[in-house]
Amino acid sequence: MSSRPVRCRSCGSTECRLIVDLGDQPLANNLLRTVDLDRPEPCFPLRLLLCTDCWLLQLAHTVPPVELFSEYVYYSSFSETMLAHAKSAVEEYRTRFQLNGESFVVEIASNDGYLLQYVRAYGIPYLGVEPAANIAEAARGKGIETETAFFSEAFARKLAASRGRADLILANNVFAHVPDINGFVRGLEILLAPHGRVVLEFPYALDCVRNCEFDTIYHEHVFYFLLTPLLPLFERHNLTVYDVKKLDIHGGSLRIFVGRPGHVEPTPACAELQNDEQRLGADSLGFYLGFSERIRELRAELLHLLNALQDDGKRLAAYGASAKGSTLLNYMQIGPSVIPYIVDRSPHKQNMFSPGMHIPIRAPECLLEDQPDYTLLLTWNFADEILEQQTEYRRRGGKFIIPIPCIEIV
Numbered sequence: 001m002s003s004r005p006v007r008c009r010s011c012g013s014t015e016c017r018l019i020v021d022l023g024d025q026p027l028a029n030n031l032l033r034t035v036d037l038d039r040p041e042p043c044f045p046l047r048l049l050l051c052t053d054c055w056l057l058q059l060a061h062t063v064p065p066v067e068l069f070s071e072y073v074y075y076s077s078f079s080e081t082m083l084a085h086a087k088s089a090v091e092e093y094r095t096r097f098q099l100n101g102e103s104f105v106v107e108i109a110s111n112d113g114y115l116l117q118y119v120r121a122y123g124i125p126y127l128g129v130e131p132a133a134n135i136a137e138a139a140r141g142k143g144i145e146t147e148t149a150f151f152s153e154a155f156a157r158k159l160a161a162s163r164g165r166a167d168l169i170l171a172n173n174v175f176a177h178v179p180d181i182n183g184f185v186r187g188l189e190i191l192l193a194p195h196g197r198v199v200l201e202f203p204y205a206l207d208c209v210r211n212c213e214f215d216t217i218y219h220e221h222v223f224y225f226l227l228t229p230l231l232p233l234f235e236r237h238n239l240t241v242y243d244v245k246k247l248d249i250h251g252g253s254l255r256i257f258v259g260r261p262g263h264v265e266p267t268p269a270c271a272e273l274q275n276d277e278q279r280l281g282a283d284s285l286g287f288y289l290g291f292s293e294r295i296r297e298l299r300a301e302l303l304h305l306l307n308a309l310q311d312d313g314k315r316l317a318a319y320g321a322s323a324k325g326s327t328l329l330n331y332m333q334i335g336p337s338v339i340p341y342i343v344d345r346s347p348h349k350q351n352m353f354s355p356g357m358h359i360p361i362r363a364p365e366c367l368l369e370d371q372p373d374y375t376l377l378l379t380w381n382f383a384d385e386i387l388e389q390q391t392e393y394r395r396r397g398g399k400f401i402i403p404i405p406c407i408e409i410v
């Protein structure tokens, strides 16, 4: 584990301020088997810093990738929504950037090739870059040309020399995971052809701060991006963010378009989003201190509610053994004495235990067999879908506690 940085990972400023301290936490996706329960479980500080020079939210401590990704579980099937999203994105880029058999497309963190399969179908030359060896192998097995590598400045230099520079570089849901953010952006600049474009997608952190979604903070996410801190970051590497688009996937994401100055014309969408953020105070300390305060209030309220229900003889459970849930349970120190089990639809998770709190994970049918009085909804971002699936549990009197953005019993 690296020591706490004194400098902002992007601009190098020493004006970093601790905004949220969620304590020492285990890795949020590291579910345990019964045999693991007696072994020591590695925990790492989970603290969010704000750079008050460039307003970038970032974790104070990073976990070495080997800890994070060595046990990376590969689920081969992407949801229909994800595939449709990838297909329409490729169609849009092909027209917008006039890609053809002479172009070169590189995707960073290309996974099993779920997106590149559409690039290949158009006969556009491409390469996938995927750090997890087993996933890269699965992509190659499907005929998607993929190199096993972490994207870095050195890798970009090597690729540009061997294959030429890229007309389009795509990176979905990886940008927030890479601690060396300047190295990553420098790599993009090195690999990009003069007229080329970079398109990045990542979770948009504005709602996280505004709606107290503190449970989206976990070790895999080093950065929590708004547009404001990204503009100077790309400028520093002679690149320009010239267009943005908000997306509904993953509970709110941002897609940004990047090119070289002189080759791209900033769109009004970029200035509008920047103005929206400024109006809300994203470039002022107060905005973030409010976030920190609401998290502490939420913890007090939720613990008070759960204790009161227990004192009243009510029986509790939780729904959704997600990374989000791990952050919330560990921060609030809610263990099996309060929540005896968590139900989850994924068979990969059933019969395992939640990280840190060691709460057993069961199948959702348990809710009907056991009929707890209240179920804490840890995957509150899928509330509509889950409430719909649990009509029978609710018809029999079962209630859900939705913890975020504010506690609601339904």
Ligand SMILES: [Zn+2]
Binding pocket: 008, 009, 010, 011, 012, 013, 051, 052, 053, 054, 055, 056
């Ligand atoms: Zn900074």
